[in-house]
Amino acid sequence: MLIGDAAHxxxxxxxxGAISSFEDAIALAHVINDDALSSMAAKFDxxxxxxxxxxxxxxxxxxxxNDCLHLPAGAARLERNRVLNELGRHFSWLHGYKIGV
Known part of the structure; x- marks a missing residue:
């Protein structure tokens, strides 16, 4: 069983990186404690x-x-800066995640 950077x-x-490790640990704890899953293999699945x-x-x-942050000057960089000004909207899926919900 892999968690954290070993898994992804x-x-x-x-x-x-570290946040995903915490999420992994919490998710693993949830499935290990799930009595509806009868075997460790089912829990790991x-x-x-x-x-x-x-x-x-x-x-x-x-x-x-990564690719976006290393753009040369020009139209693509201007578009990137526009998007970065709206980060909350673009990455709400990342920061609002709830395990097992």
Whole structure:
């Protein structure tokens, strides 16, 4: 069973490396304590279903942000700056996440 950067190492642009580790630990604790899941294999499968898509989404988004943050001067950089001014709207999915809800 992997959690944290061992499961989904990511670039630092969202500041989510340690946060994802905490989310992983909480999600793992939830499934381990779930009496409806009869075996450890079922618990680990539930954990993976809970965490895999989110980890991949954060990784993909962080790579995109990396490319975006290193743009040369020009129209693309101006558009990036416009988007960055609306970060709360663009990344509410990242910072408003609730495990198991």
């Amino acid at each position: 190492g990511m670039m630092p642009h969202h500041g989510q 539930a954990y993976e279903r809970e965490r895999k898509a989110r980890g991949e989404r954060i990784q993909t988004s962080s790579r995109s942000v």
